[in-house]
Amino acid sequence: RKEVEQDPGxxxxxxxxxxxxxxxxxxxxxxxxxxxxxDCRKEPKLLMSVYSSGNEDGRFTAQLNRAxxxxxxxIRDSKLSDSATYLCVVLDNxxxxxxxxxxxxxxxLP
Amino acid sequence: xxxxxxSPRYKVAKRGQDVALRxxxxxxxxxxxxxQQALGQGPEFLxxxxxxxxxxxxxxxxxxxxxxxxxxxxxxxxxxxTQQEDSAxxxxxxxxxxxxxxxxxxxxxxxxxx
Numbered sequence: 547r548k549e550v551e552q553d554p555g556x557x558x559x560x561x562x563x564x565x566x567x568x569x570x571x572x573x574x575x576x577x578x579x580x581x582x583x584x585d586c587r588k589e590p591k592l593l594m595s596v597y598s599s600g601n602e603d604g605r606f607t608a609q610l611n612r613a614x615x616x617x618x619x620x621i622r623d624s625k626l627s628d629s630a631t632y633l634c635v636v637l638d639n640x641x642x643x644x645x646x647x648x649x650x651x652x653x654x655l656p
Numbered sequence: 657x658x659x660x661x662x663s664p665r666y667k668v669a670k671r672g673q674d675v676a677l678r679x680x681x682x683x684x685x686x687x688x689x690x691x692q693q694a695l696g697q698g699p700e701f702l703x704x705x706x707x708x709x710x711x712x713x714x715x716x717x718x719x720x721x722x723x724x725x726x727x728x729x730x731x732x733x734x735x736x737x738t739q740q741e742d743s744a745x746x747x748x749x750x751x752x753x754x755x756x757x758x759x760x761x762x763x764x765x766x767x768x769x770x
Contacts, residue, residue, distance in 0.1 A: 588763070643704070
């Protein structure tokens with residue numbers, strides 16, 4: 547089993563839709579969690595950190611469930627520019643190793 | 657520059673040749689990471705430096721892969737006797753502190769082995 551697993555996608559949604567991505571991780575001692583976004587042929591860029599209490603940044607909401615070892619990302623009122631691959635990232639318990647999920651591809655359609 | 661810089665952007669080599677990929681991290685960043693990203697996959701960890709010390713090289717797929725950061729800034733990833741399965745995008749990332757805080761990535765080097 548991979549350390550970090552994500553919905554395989556792709557997700558094709560119309561503009562304005564709400565879409566949610568799920569991510570599970572296997573190492574219960576993992577410390578920190580992030581969502582990165584990667585556009586086609588570009589480098590990954592930090593979208594948001596994921597805090598224990600859940601956090602929101604504009605149209606984006608991230609949730610963490612440590613008991614179930616599960617992270618989610620919700621995008622509301624999706625825009626064409628949200629089309630990208632969303633990578634779930636887990637920092638191991640030593641604080642030195644980022645483990646990336648395989649990514650979930652999102653296409654927002656006009 | 658302001659960001660992580662990698663060169664070359666694209667590299668094509670024949671099977672069996674040696675290649676060297678360069679990463680220039682953000683000035684002052686302590687931590688430097690190398691990742692390998694195959695098409696349609698997330699980045700896979702290769703190795704990690706804290707200043708000039710290589711603290712983790714557990715992700716290097718074989719002894720043909722070698723990385724160094726002799727002065728604690730620029731890093732080079734070298735692949736000897738390249739194989740077709742080495743074809744991938746090689747990403748470098750840096751972060752300011754000793755721990756892997758959110759990382760800043762370079763554009764990557766797209767390596768194709770013929």
